[in-house]
Amino acid sequence: AQTVTQSQPEMSVQEAETVTLSCTYDTSESDYYLFWYKQPPSRQMILVIRQEAYKQQNATENRFSVNFQKAAKSFSLKISDSQLGDAAMYFCAYRSGGAQKLVFGQGTRLTINP
Amino acid sequence: ETGVTQTPRHLVMGMTNKKSLKCEQHLGHNAMYWYKQSAKKPLELMFVYSLEERVENNSVPSRFSPECPNSSHLFLHLHTLQPEDSALYLCASSQGRLAGKNIQYFGAGTRLSVL
Numbered sequence: 001a002q003t004v005t006q007s008q009p010e011m012s013v014q015e016a017e018t019v020t021l022s023c024t025y026d027t028s029e030s031d032y033y034l035f036w037y038k039q040p041p042s043r044q045m046i047l048v049i050r051q052e053a054y055k056q057q058n059a060t061e062n063r064f065s066v067n068f069q070k071a072a073k074s075f076s077l078k079i080s081d082s083q084l085g086d087a088a089m090y091f092c093a094y095r096s097g098g099a100q101k102l103v104f105g106q107g108t109r110l111t112i113n114p
Numbered sequence: 115e116t117g118v119t120q121t122p123r124h125l126v127m128g129m130t131n132k133k134s135l136k137c138e139q140h141l142g143h144n145a146m147y148w149y150k151q152s153a154k155k156p157l158e159l160m161f162v163y164s165l166e167e168r169v170e171n172n173s174v175p176s177r178f179s180p181e182c183p184n185s186s187h188l189f190l191h192l193h194t195l196q197p198e199d200s201a202l203y204l205c206a207s208s209q210g211r212l213a214g215k216n217i218q219y220f221g222a223g224t225r226l227s228v229l
Binding site for chain 2: 004035037042043044045046047091095101102103104105
């Protein structure tokens with residue numbers, strides 16, 4: 001079974017600085033997708049970024065980018081120019097290609113210090 | 115307006131009550147999901163419906179009964195719950211099984227407290 005591990009329960013960063021959230025996963029499959037979701041206090045999970053395993057290029061969405069290391073099974077999220085609105089729980093998630101089930105990590109609570 | 119709406123936002127119920135959670139999606143998707151989010155635990159997938167047919171049931175106790183009358187609505191019927199069932203229940207929807215289109219969009223959840 002696939003597992004997703006986020007080893008940082010909490011992180012904090014100064015506003016306008018850069019922070020990196022870690023995620024590792026375990027799978028024997030070659031076709032899969034990885035996601036980062038954000039859950040602010042409003043509780044709604046919001047998709048931040050996704051990465052297809054077959055793509056070598058790291059995904060980027062504005063201030064959010066990933067460092068996808070397939071051999072190491074690592075999928076970290078970098079947030080540049082952190083803003084107060086980035087404060088939230090961040091979840092890393094895995095999905096097998098063609099499957100519908102998402103496997104989530106335990107989450108990292110990110111605090112932005114003004 | 116969010117694409118996935120869940121009601122109620124909060125629910126308090128006794129162990130002998132019967133209640134239902136409702137989820138509605140306005141995104142034209144054909145797959146819907148129930149997740150349970152407990153404190154200090156990863157999100158757990160409970161049920162998956164695709165084209166109104168239940169395609170996955172992750173060993174969920176029978177006191178949780180899902181219903182999907184059409185592709186836009188999903189219910190979770192609750193009866194004789196236990197205090198450990200207190201959690202945030204999240205609904206999600208996606209376009210379907212095609213890998214590239216299977217991005218799940220979530221509602222804001224129902225915070226359930228069982229007394």
